[in-house]
Amino acid sequence: MPRLDRMITLYLCSPIARLLGRDRNNHVPILAYHSISENLFGYSHPYYQINTSPAVFSDQMRWLRNAGYRTVDLAEAWAGLASGRDLSKTIVITFDDGYRDFYTEAMDMMKQCGFTATIFLATDRIRHTSARNEGANYLTWSEVRELHAEGIHFASHTVTHPDLRSLDRNLLDYELGHSKEIIEQNIGAAVDAFSYPFSFPEEDTNFTRFLEDLLKNLGFEYGVSTILGRACGKSNRFFLPRLPVNNWDDRLLLQSKVEGGYDWLHLPQLLKKCIFHNTTPMQQASGTIKRAI
Numbered sequence: 551m552p553r554l555d556r557m558i559t560l561y562l563c564s565p566i567a568r569l570l571g572r573d574r575n576n577h578v579p580i581l582a583y584h585s586i587s588e589n590l591f592g593y594s595h596p597y598y599q600i601n602t603s604p605a606v607f608s609d610q611m612r613w614l615r616n617a618g619y620r621t622v623d624l625a626e627a628w629a630g631l632a633s634g635r636d637l638s639k640t641i642v643i644t645f646d647d648g649y650r651d652f653y654t655e656a657m658d659m660m661k662q663c664g665f666t667a668t669i670f671l672a673t674d675r676i677r678h679t680s681a682r683n684e685g686a687n688y689l690t691w692s693e694v695r696e697l698h699a700e701g702i703h704f705a706s707h708t709v710t711h712p713d714l715r716s717l718d719r720n721l722l723d724y725e726l727g728h729s730k731e732i733i734e735q736n737i738g739a740a741v742d743a744f745s746y747p748f749s750f751p752e753e754d755t756n757f758t759r760f761l762e763d764l765l766k767n768l769g770f771e772y773g774v775s776t777i778l779g780r781a782c783g784k785s786n787r788f789f790l791p792r793l794p795v796n797n798w799d800d801r802l803l804l805q806s807k808v809e810g811g812y813d814w815l816h817l818p819q820l821l822k823k824c825i826f827h828n829t830t831p832m833q834q835a836s837g838t839i840k841r842a843i
Contacts, residue, residue: 553596555815556803564811576634577780578627579808580642582792583607586655589685596798604655606797613801614641615663619808623668623703624743624772624790631783641808642781643667644774644792646707646745648676650687653697661700669697670707670745670774673729691736698737705743706730706770713748715757722761727768742771750775750789753823762788779813791816 584600585591586607593599602610618639622630630637643660645652648671660667675681675688682688689697698704708714708725709732717725730741744765751757752775765773765788777791785791793807806812 559806559811560802563814564806567810575636575638577782578637578640579780580774580790580792582794583645584647585649585686586651591684599796602797608659610804611659611663621665628772628787645669647672648689650680650689653689653693666701668703668705670705671733672707672711673732674710695737704733704737705741707745708747711747715751744770744773746775750777752777753827778816778819
């Protein structure tokens, strides 16, 4: 299926980024995976798919290893960005939702490559026996503890994976705070990071300021979002940009993404959000946006 984003990335933006050597030593690619499976989850267009087949994932990990990349967690990545340290060939690998196929299909390859990852859990889907939704199984708490003992980091992706802009303040506090508490109770370690579910409303500055304050008050230190691009020292540490990766990312596209050739897409992404921006129930209730009558 033809993809305009791929064509512009490979044949225009990537050559320019390579020619300029675009800030590779002070930017960190944060890769965003979901399910390592053949399950398409009902998505037809390649851009929106959230699955990566085990074979493609293995090829991606081997390419990253052979290209000299090393993985760090969000805390180490941010410390390097804030201090201006050379971060060339440094990546963060993340997985959203908590699908069980990480345990069955991805972990062995991660270990072979010497990589670690952060998994963001929607805690209502993580139980003592594997829950199933949309044809996919989720991790159990015993598997989470086993992976944690192997060096995998776990963090919050809310309780029920809602659209946070549609919630009132009490529910927001529950979705963020309770998910953090549940994970900490089950792994016996502090949770310091959060992943925003759905499209991140970066254009809604009132909401994002409120959300940042709430995350700080609940004890979070870092966060990731769906903002496209690589993280840098100017990024907001609570809403760090990421690079989505799925089954359609062959070696050429993956290389372009980690080297900065995909960063251009953030501008059209932001413009689309500004055009289709909607008022949230929270904003209407608080009076931050007045209705025109």
